[in-house]
Amino acid sequence: MRLLEFEAKSILKRYGIPIPEGVVVAGEETPVAPFSGPAVLKAQIPIGGRGKTGGIVIVDKDEDLKERAAALFATRIRGYRPKKLLIEEKLDLKREFFMAITYDTVAKEPIVIFSSEGGVDIEELAQGEPEKICKQHFTFRDGLPEHKAREIVAETGVTGKPLLGIGAVLAKLATVFIQTDATIAEINPLALTASGQLIALDCHLDIDDDALFRHPDIAAIAKDESRIEAAKAQTEFERQAALIDSVDHRGVAGRVIEFDGNLGLIIGGGGASLTAFDAVRAHGGKPANYCEIGGNPSVKKVQALTKHILSKPGVEKVAVIMNVVSNTRVDLVARGIVKGILEAGRDPAETVAVFRIPGAWEAEGFKILRKYGVRYCDRTVSIDEAARMAAQSAGRQSA
């Protein structure tokens, strides 16, 4: 789960990382700054790049804070309307830095990314001026001691007193990352003020959902559905799909987002499902939904999900597309798909636009599909090609 900025900053403060003086106000409250001088109004929404999208407003000393806050509360920013604003003192900045810690899934170790230039898009900086960025792994066992943190910072050319201070903040951020079971802990920017203070101006903290049970305080925040006005409210169709997913612990089959097309998608595997979804659209297909299946879901779950997607008005076909699977069995998915279609009173041969799941137990899966006359393909057919076949098949149906 992604914490809102003020929630993340309260954790930073607990670990001794300085944050600006500020106050959080809700829509119904009258905003009063607990300091004199210009203020920064920050919409508390779970997205990055708020500065570029109107989510951060500078309010000068002589401007009406109440009026500006009301305007920000009324603004929808990339689909989100803020329910809370963070009002912070506007600081006189001398220099900005970037620091982040995340988990490198290839190296299977946490990694520090530090840049001597903050407040910028780190991906752009990595392409244009890679010398300003230093990346280094560390271990969960040893953590990131201050002397190692300083070495990382020094790699980017930072010296003197700032080096000592930034090293200390980076080491503390690593502790936050480890102790809160974060998947991302980022401070961007860490500001060096004109008075020589280091202050975390913004913070992005993502906590591993599966570790929330170890952090009752953060879990309580996660449970509070009122903290964020979702960009899109969950539909009844999506809620029913989530219920299917909760039927048993085996795999995933029910994380669904509803769209208004005619082609049901039963697609899987994180990036592969996004690829398949985009490919279907690129080939002119109109998805009725996005979904994720994976982790070897039970036949019952796949069956129920298939039937559920076919129950959506206008959905005549489903495309079943995954990347090459190793931890999901093709035959079990095939059983669930066929059973779900039959239970919906349809013909599998007519209903499956394409079945493209190569991998574990594919020979058995293909026997099942052959028996029911379902169009399937193996790994020699790309996800893109399978998406094209599906889009064409659904297009013919609706034409």
Place this chain on the structure above:
Amino acid sequence: METHPMGVFVRIHIDLDKCQDPQEVKAWTGVCPVGIFKLVNGQPVVVEENEDECTFCGLCLQACPGGAIRIEKLYE
């Protein structure tokens, strides 16, 4: 090849003549990871709604050396 109207892919058959030992019966009914067997009044029965969850892991076959269990694939 005939297809089942509701899509049934696996049938589990039990021949109790081949396994009389109550301890052995208890062992193979309890070993299935997807709950295909249950004991009703001490007698093993197949839970039909779970039959298609069979992964062919073979644990029940190993636990029943007498050969009371037969797994039939209906799609071959």
